[in-house]
Amino acid sequence: MVEFPVIAEITTRSLFISGTATILATLWSIPIAILIAIYPEKKISKLLTSIFNVLVGVPTVVIGLFIYILLSRSGVFGGLGLLYTPIAIIIGQAVLITPLIISIAIELLGINMRSVIELAKTFGASTLETIGTVLNEGGARLLSASILGFQRAIGELAIALMVGGNIRGFTRVFTTAIALEIEKGEFELAITLAIILILIDLVIVVLLRLAGWRR
Amino acid sequence: MIKLDKVWFKYDNRWIFKDLSIDIDGGFILFRGPNGCGKTTLAKIISGLLKPNKGTVYIEDVDIYGSEDAPNILDKVIYVHDKPIILKGSVRYNASYGIMVNRRREGDINYVNKLMKLFKIEALADKDAKKLSAGQQQIVSLIRALAVRPKYLILDEPLQYLDDERRELVIKYLQKIIDEDTKVIVATHETELLRYADKIYVFQYDGRIRPIE
Numbered sequence: 001m002v003e004f005p006v007i008a009e010i011t012t013r014s015l016f017i018s019g020t021a022t023i024l025a026t027l028w029s030i031p032i033a034i035l036i037a038i039y040p041e042k043k044i045s046k047l048l049t050s051i052f053n054v055l056v057g058v059p060t061v062v063i064g065l066f067i068y069i070l071l072s073r074s075g076v077f078g079g080l081g082l083l084y085t086p087i088a089i090i091i092g093q094a095v096l097i098t099p100l101i102i103s104i105a106i107e108l109l110g111i112n113m114r115s116v117i118e119l120a121k122t123f124g125a126s127t128l129e130t131i132g133t134v135l136n137e138g139g140a141r142l143l144s145a146s147i148l149g150f151q152r153a154i155g156e157l158a159i160a161l162m163v164g165g166n167i168r169g170f171t172r173v174f175t176t177a178i179a180l181e182i183e184k185g186e187f188e189l190a191i192t193l194a195i196i197l198i199l200i201d202l203v204i205v206v207l208l209r210l211a212g213w214r215r
Numbered sequence: 216m217i218k219l220d221k222v223w224f225k226y227d228n229r230w231i232f233k234d235l236s237i238d239i240d241g242g243f244i245l246f247r248g249p250n251g252c253g254k255t256t257l258a259k260i261i262s263g264l265l266k267p268n269k270g271t272v273y274i275e276d277v278d279i280y281g282s283e284d285a286p287n288i289l290d291k292v293i294y295v296h297d298k299p300i301i302l303k304g305s306v307r308y309n310a311s312y313g314i315m316v317n318r319r320r321e322g323d324i325n326y327v328n329k330l331m332k333l334f335k336i337e338a339l340a341d342k343d344a345k346k347l348s349a350g351q352q353q354i355v356s357l358i359r360a361l362a363v364r365p366k367y368l369i370l371d372e373p374l375q376y377l378d379d380e381r382r383e384l385v386i387k388y389l390q391k392i393i394d395e396d397t398k399v400i401v402a403t404h405e406t407e408l409l410r411y412a413d414k415i416y417v418f419q420y421d422g423r424i425r426p427i428e
Contacts, residue, residue: 041266115300118264122294123363124286124317133316137302 006189011196014173017086018154021093026146029098033105033145034131038117049106055099064162067092071163084165089173092159097149104145113138144211151204155197216240217261217367222270224256231256232422235270239400241414242393246402248418254402255297257418258369261400262294274367290319291366295373297402299352306331306347307340309355313363320363330358334384349376357385361392368392369400374407386411 036045071083120130157175164171181190217239246254259265314322331337353376
């Protein structure tokens with residue numbers, strides 16, 4: 001029988017971990033995307049755009065391995081004791097969705113904000129003022145990039161499993177719980193969690209429509 | 216004086232200008248030519264908004280894409296888009312955007328108010344600028360540019376959404392600021408402006424530009 005407290009706990013944890021990862025990734029990704037859009041002619045902008053486009057396609061298992069090596073006991077950040085904690089998953093998911101958010105935001109800025117950036121430039125606005133103007137004009141649209149990032153984060157399995165460890169009551173999230181329940185042959189909980197995940201995806205689609213942009 | 220020295224510019228894989236060298240001078244300057252021959256592109260290049268792939272653009276002998284003095288020179292250059300760019304907020308906010316964002320420039324809100332009165336939109340000052348008609352928005356974007364008293368005012372199709380009364384007002388005001396030593400460069404198809412121009416630059420599809428006095 002499906003236990004409601006278990007479902008509620010996994011749902012809350014999954015939303016918290018992926019939500020925090022999305023907020024963190026948004027905080028650095030959107031300014032980077034706007035800077036690239038303000039200075040598209042600079043070599044560094046062209047290089048970063050190409051790098052982020054390539055990184056969008058990197059399998060989650062590769063990023064999971066990379067984060068695992070950094071956080072494992074012998075790794076650079078091993079002393080922090082973050083491996084197999086929710087923070088490790090947050091870091092991994094934030095790294096995973098950063099290129100995605102940046103690439104989508106650059107695309108959105110190119111489509112909708114080119115004229116606004118030119119307006120700020122022609123009046124000699126500083127970089128910060130230009131970022132402020134762009135956020136004021138297109139902040140809601142840019143949120144689409146973050147929402148898609150959240151969708152990717154909450155649906156990924158490899159990072160949550162590799163650096164989170166799927167510890168019951170601590171790091172177990174939707175995807176790791178579903179994988180485990182299927183392995184155990186207990187499909188009831190797996191299907192319930194999968195339905196909740198699909199419902200979250202539906203909410204995301206509605207949010208994207210409200211933000212004025214669809215993939 | 217604006218000078219282009221061996222300028223090359225391409226969009227995607229199509230060269231718009233190849234090895235273009237030209238001096239642009241005069242009080243009221245017109246860029247004319249068919250669609251897609253580079254009028255807007257050149258207007259943006261000389262406004263500091265589109266860096267050429269190769270070559271140098273000088274305004275008052277300052278390389279606007281390479282010199283340390285470029286920001287000071289570009290403060291004197293304002294480009295106004297053909298389709299008005301209206302920001303979220305009131306008409307007054309939009310009209311005064313230029314004097315608010317640049318710390319190197321002294322702002323004068325009284326001048327903004329004077330321009331709104333002159334162009335007959337002072338009654339709309341507190342209205343949502345996004346809800347104005349296209350013609351009213353075009354006036355707002357023009358006031359925003361005039362408010363910073365540019366030395367080089369570069370306008371892309373500035374009359375396209377305006378009624379006859381406002382067209383006359385705009386042309387009169389442009390003539391006034393030209394008399395006060397502002398250089399006005401207009402990229403347009405409008406034949407109405409031909410009789411006011413000191414110099415006309417005719418753009419051709421092959422990227423060449425022919426000046427006519």
